[in-house]
Amino acid sequence: MALSRAFIEAGGSVCSCAFEKGVFGFRFVDSKEELNVFTGSKYVKSNPLGVYKELINRVKTDKVLFIGLPCQVAAVKNVVKDATNLYTVDLICHGTPSPKLLEDFLAQNQIEINNIKDIQFRRKAVFGISNDNKPLSVLGSCDPYLLAFLCGLIYTDNCYECKYATVKRGSDLTIGDSWGSELDIEEQKKGISLILCQTTKGEQLLESSGMQLNPVDLDLAIKNNAQLRAPSPKSKLHDRFFYKYRTGRFKQAVFYSLPFKCIKQRIKGLLIKMRIIRGGGGYIISR
Numbered sequence: 081m082a083l084s085r086a087f088i089e090a091g092g093s094v095c096s097c098a099f100e101k102g103v104f105g106f107r108f109v110d111s112k113e114e115l116n117v118f119t120g121s122k123y124v125k126s127n128p129l130g131v132y133k134e135l136i137n138r139v140k141t142d143k144v145l146f147i148g149l150p151c152q153v154a155a156v157k158n159v160v161k162d163a164t165n166l167y168t169v170d171l172i173c174h175g176t177p178s179p180k181l182l183e184d185f186l187a188q189n190q191i192e193i194n195n196i197k198d199i200q201f202r203r204k205a206v207f208g209i210s211n212d213n214k215p216l217s218v219l220g221s222c223d224p225y226l227l228a229f230l231c232g233l234i235y236t237d238n239c240y241e242c243k244y245a246t247v248k249r250g251s252d253l254t255i256g257d258s259w260g261s262e263l264d265i266e267e268q269k270k271g272i273s274l275i276l277c278q279t280t281k282g283e284q285l286l287e288s289s290g291m292q293l294n295p296v297d298l299d300l301a302i303k304n305n306a307q308l309r310a311p312s313p314k315s316k317l318h319d320r321f322f323y324k325y326r327t328g329r330f331k332q333a334v335f336y337s338l339p340f341k342c343i344k345q346r347i348k349g350l351l352i353k354m355r356i357i358r359g360g361g362g363y364i365i366s367r
Contacts, residue, residue: 083169083253084115084145086289092143092167094118096137100196104149106131106178108138118147118366123229124202125236127175132159139165144212145285149173150244153251167281170249170273172256172305175235175242175312176339182331183226185209187290201226218349220358224334227345232312233321233337245307247298252282258296260276261306274301 084094088111098117104126109115135156138144140340143165146156150170165220183193188274191211200210206228209216217223228234243287244250254276280344286293302308317337325333334344351357 081115081119082289082291083285084109084118084147085112087143087145087167087285088112088115090143091289092145093138094145094147096147097122099196099199102192102196103127105129108144119278121201123226124179124182126152126156127179132156133278135160139163142166143167145169146169149176150249150251151242153249154244157250167285169253169255169285170244170251172254172307173239173242173245174229174241174307175232177234178236181234181325181330182225186211187346188329188331191216201262217345218352220352221345221349222340224331224346227338227341228321228334231317231338231341232315233318233334235312235318237314238317240311243312244306245309245311247276247277247302247308249276252279253277255305256305258301274305276301310325316331325359327347 084096087094088109094115095106095108096118097104099122100107100117101158104122104355106126106128107117109117128148132155134147135144136159139162141159145167147169148156148171150173153170154170156166156168157163167318186196187192189211196211199210200213203210206220207230208219208221209225222230242307254288255272258272258274262354275286275293277286306312321333321337323334328336348357
């Protein structure tokens with residue numbers, strides 16, 4: 081957010097993913113007051129329809145900061161021939177599922193995606209979908225959609241062969257969660273990000289952001305962020321999920337693929353509701 085605010089203050093505009101009218105698409109923002117449409121992680125494939133044409137027109141006269149997945153940044157740089165006014169930030173990405181999977185999961189919870197005003201996929205390290213601030217699972221437990229996402233079951237096939245899952249990317253900056261940080265635990269609880277500077281333009285973005293920056297051990301960062309080494313692996317559980325999904329429903333397919341993890345999250349949710357344990361703990365899948 082600090083990068084985007086500083087960029088707009090300098091007279092530029094920001095383009096990134098926003099959820100509007102049931103669609104995860106891209107939007108251009110020219111004022112700091114509108115930047116909140118970009119907040120929050122979005123664990124679903126976004127639709128870039130129309131964004132490339134508008135980018136080509138905008139960068140002819142104005143500076144634009146594009147924030148997206150590494151494959152989307154590559155596509156943008158492929159179509160924008162004169163990139164003088166284009167600045168890019170890519171996100172460390174595990175992979176993205178088709179929006180159809182999310183729609184089916186929500187439908188099983190009697191939720192029509194077109195009727196949702198706001199959707200959240202996580203709160204800091206707590207993973208779980210909330211519909212207009214109403215969690216679909218007990219806060220602190222993980223719902224089937226996020227469980228399938230974190231276990232790498234539901235990404236589109238090309239994600240498992242992603243050529244951008246490396247330290248060297250095509251963007252000016254790479255950002256993601258700072259897993260394995262050496263900062264004090266209290267600082268980590270506030271939320272910290274890993275930033276990899278790739279170009280001179282990236283240096284300019286950081287210098288103008290006003291953010292507090294600390295050097296990191298690159299080897300440690302790579303060790304704790306698997307997608308800086310290689311794409312997410314495609315396991316037999318992926319095929320097992322889609323085999324069941326084609327003949328059944330989303331939640332049943334997740335349970336069929338991850339029965340013990342699903343049961344564990346159900347028990348955890350029950351214990352939280354009974355106040356036997358506290359909710360709010362993060363759910364992290366190590367790779």
